[in-house]
Amino acid sequence: xxxxxxxxxxxxxxxxxxxxxxxxxxxxxxxxxxxxxxxxxxxxxxxxxxxxxxxxxxxxxxxxxxxxxxxxxxxxxxxxxxxxxxxxxxxxxxxxxxxxxxxxxxxxxxxxxxxxxxxxxxxxxxxxxxxxxxxxxxxxxxxxxxxxxxxxxxxxxxxxxxxxxxxxxxxxxxxxxxxxxxxxxxxxxxxxxxxxxxxxxxxxxxxxxxxxxxxxxxxxxxxxxxxxxxxxxxxxxxxxxxxxxxxxxxxxxxxxxxxxxxxxxxxxxxxxxxxxxxxxxxxxxxxxxxxxxxxxxxxxxxxxxxxxxxxxxxxxxxxxxxxxxxxxxxxxxxxxxxxxxxxxxxxxxxxxxxxxxxxxxxxxxxxxxxxxxxxxxxxxxxxxxxxxxxxxxxxxxxxxxxxxxxxxxxxxxxxxxxxxxxxxxxxxxxxxxxxxxxxxxxxxxxxxxxxxxxxxxxxxxxxxxxxxxxxxxxxxxxxx
Numbered sequence: 216x217x218x219x220x221x222x223x224x225x226x227x228x229x230x231x232x233x234x235x236x237x238x239x240x241x242x243x244x245x246x247x248x249x250x251x252x253x254x255x256x257x258x259x260x261x262x263x264x265x266x267x268x269x270x271x272x273x274x275x276x277x278x279x280x281x282x283x284x285x286x287x288x289x290x291x292x293x294x295x296x297x298x299x300x301x302x303x304x305x306x307x308x309x310x311x312x313x314x315x316x317x318x319x320x321x322x323x324x325x326x327x328x329x330x331x332x333x334x335x336x337x338x339x340x341x342x343x344x345x346x347x348x349x350x351x352x353x354x355x356x357x358x359x360x361x362x363x364x365x366x367x368x369x370x371x372x373x374x375x376x377x378x379x380x381x382x383x384x385x386x387x388x389x390x391x392x393x394x395x396x397x398x399x400x401x402x403x404x405x406x407x408x409x410x411x412x413x414x415x416x417x418x419x420x421x422x423x424x425x426x427x428x429x430x431x432x433x434x435x436x437x438x439x440x441x442x443x444x445x446x447x448x449x450x451x452x453x454x455x456x457x458x459x460x461x462x463x464x465x466x467x468x469x470x471x472x473x474x475x476x477x478x479x480x481x482x483x484x485x486x487x488x489x490x491x492x493x494x495x496x497x498x499x500x501x502x503x504x505x506x507x508x509x510x511x512x513x514x515x516x517x518x519x520x521x522x523x524x525x526x527x528x529x530x531x532x533x534x535x536x537x538x539x540x541x542x543x544x545x546x547x548x549x550x551x552x553x554x555x556x557x558x559x560x561x562x563x564x565x566x567x568x569x570x571x572x573x574x575x576x577x578x579x580x581x582x583x584x585x586x587x588x589x590x591x592x593x594x595x596x597x598x599x600x601x602x603x604x605x606x607x608x609x610x611x612x613x614x615x616x617x618x619x620x621x622x623x624x625x626x627x628x629x630x631x632x633x634x635x636x637x638x639x640x641x642x643x644x645x646x647x648x649x650x651x652x653x654x655x656x657x658x659x660x661x662x663x664x665x666x667x668x669x670x671x672x673x674x675x676x677x678x679x680x681x682x683x684x685x686x687x688x689x690x691x692x693x694x695x
Contacts (some may be wrong), residue, residue, distance in 0.1 A: 221327075222431040243348070245377060252673065253400050260400040268355060271362040272330065274317035282308040289344040291321070293329045296338035296350065298371055298661060299423070308345060319346050324356030324363045326370055328379070330391035335379040337370035339363075351396055364416050365668075368478070369402060370394030371661075371666045402668075408676045415664045417682060422657035429650035430543040433643050434602055437595075440635055441603070442483055448476035472611060480607040484631060493628035495591055498584040501557070501624070502576035503546040506538040515539070519548065520577040521556035524565035527597045528651060529574075539575065547572050548582060551593040555581045555600060558621040561613060566597040581627050589637060594644035596632055604630055663687050 263270060279290060286309030289295075295305040311318055315317050321327065331349045355363040369375055378399055383389040403440040404412070438444045463578055494498060505518065515535035523529050548554065548567045556563040558579040567574075576582055585591050600609075608630055613620040663686050671679035 220561055249374065249378060254679075259402055259408070262399070262401060263353065263397050263404055265328050266401065267357070270351050270353050270355055270393045271319060272351045272393060275348070276315050276318045276572070277320075279308055279311075282311075285309055286525070288320075289342070290347065291327060291338070291340075291350060292347045293332045293336075293349050296327055296329050296336045298336070298338065300338040300340060300344070311345070312691065319352060320344070320568040321346050321352050322354075322356040324358070325356050326353040326367050327351070328353070328391060328396065329371065331388065332390055335376050336389050337367060337375075339367045347437060351391060351393055353396070354534050356546045361413045361446075363403050363581060364413045364650065365409040366401070366670050368412055368416065368664050369404075369488055369663050372672075372673055374402075374669050375399070400670050404668075404671060405676060408671060408679065411680060411683060412664055412667065413659055414533055415667070415687060418659035418687075419657050419664065422653045422660065425652045426653035426657060429646050429653065433598060433646040433650065436600065436639075436643050437598055440487075440639055441633060442486060443603070446480070446483060448479055449474075449545050450476075451465070477607065479612050482636050484633070489631040491628065492583055492630045492632060495586055495632060496583045498582065499584050499624060499628055500545050500582060500638045501583065502554075502578050502580050503532075503542055504578045506542065508639050509534040511552075512538060517571070517574045518577060519554060519565065519571065519574055519580065521559055521563060521580055524560075524563040524580070527566045527594065527601060527647065528568070528582040528654075529562055529571050533574070538577070542575070548572070549590060550577055550585065551585060553583045553585070553593055553600070553624075555583070555627065557581050557623070558619055561620055561622050561656040562600065562609040564597045564601040564605075566593050581622070583627065590634070591632065592637065592644045594647045595635070595640035598643065598647060599632060600630070604632075660687065 228435050242329075260472040280546050282291070284308040286307050286372040288308055288310060289300075289302055289305050290308045291300055291305055295301040321340045321341055321344050323342050327338045327340060327346055327350045329336040329349065330351045340352075340356070353366075358366070379391055379395070380389070382395050382399075383391055384395075441525070502519075507515070509518075513535070515537040516539050517533040518531055518536050519533060523531055523533060525531075550567055550569055550570060550572045554565045554567065554581070585596065587594055609622050609626065611619075612626045613622060663683060666686075667683050670682050
């Protein structure tokens, strides 16, 4: 019976609800606690309409796929909303005209909420962006910065997330509705607390921007050292090859493999010394299959999968597995190991840090372990694989007879790694480490702001401001 909870509700009370819900999920204890909190402090809450705001979404519009990456205006989809809107990787489309009038254009300062798929994620719009019909947007851009930042952080909080999930429609796939969002109780913060939240948010943004700048500087230095800074690959789609120079050499007959751009990259790489991966590594192997169902109670060992590999970092919540006592050593990662996604997002890379030392890695990933850190820096090698070899080697050499694109051990073993001077490698790695530190700081600041919002609602703003001053280590921020 561990993990079960029960709540006693009078039937007549359920009939008073506009939702007409009697399912147990609607009456979880944390939801009842929120209801009690709201009922005790009705004057502390308002609704969007009372704030002069509206919630809206794009109506039906024709398919936009033919326009992807044919313009400059971001088109925000559900996958692009993860607290921050992913402007780096979202598709861009042109200004849409006749026939697309129902496609909504959001302004900087508007808040978007995922209404389908993974529901109730919030994102803050930073520049003019189109929003998919799977997003609800709030026109908070008409408010002052302090107001829309505090409203955004409120929507990011567990308090608001739980309220949205609680009241989502109970169809086969839960989703949010515009009516639900309009009726949500919005906690009203004091002007002093809003300014403090904006101060924390500004530091969060600053750290994030600096992290990206350092990462791009490391990328640029890598390309400069390889002579690829001004590399403009050929757009020719035709290459004439004899049988001996094509299938006789590579075993490949598909036209994509012989695109001229790959040969041009090969000529650039031939100008720097290189070593094959198998010559500079002690271990190159696939990971393990799960030895148990994933656990939900924090027990077991963390299990790194391809979806956790993100620009050299191990990110997102890791699944955990048990029954691992008899697994051989080759399935455990050590600091400095490089884990490569083998299937799906081929070539995504994570470099193992102190925090992940001793974790397990999954069967659809490949781990390489360098022999000598005095000759090859793991962060340099990881950056090269992620940002150069992924496009110019791994995706060219993906396995052909497969439903999903994937790579394999022979391809990884034969991958060439530039043997740049170790001082250059270390300089690039140092920029990467600083970028990661700033990224962690940025993430911590956002979590501090979100938690402060929750404390302000549950315990009062004074307790929340004390929490910020104690946890942020920003010295004097709480004093405004």
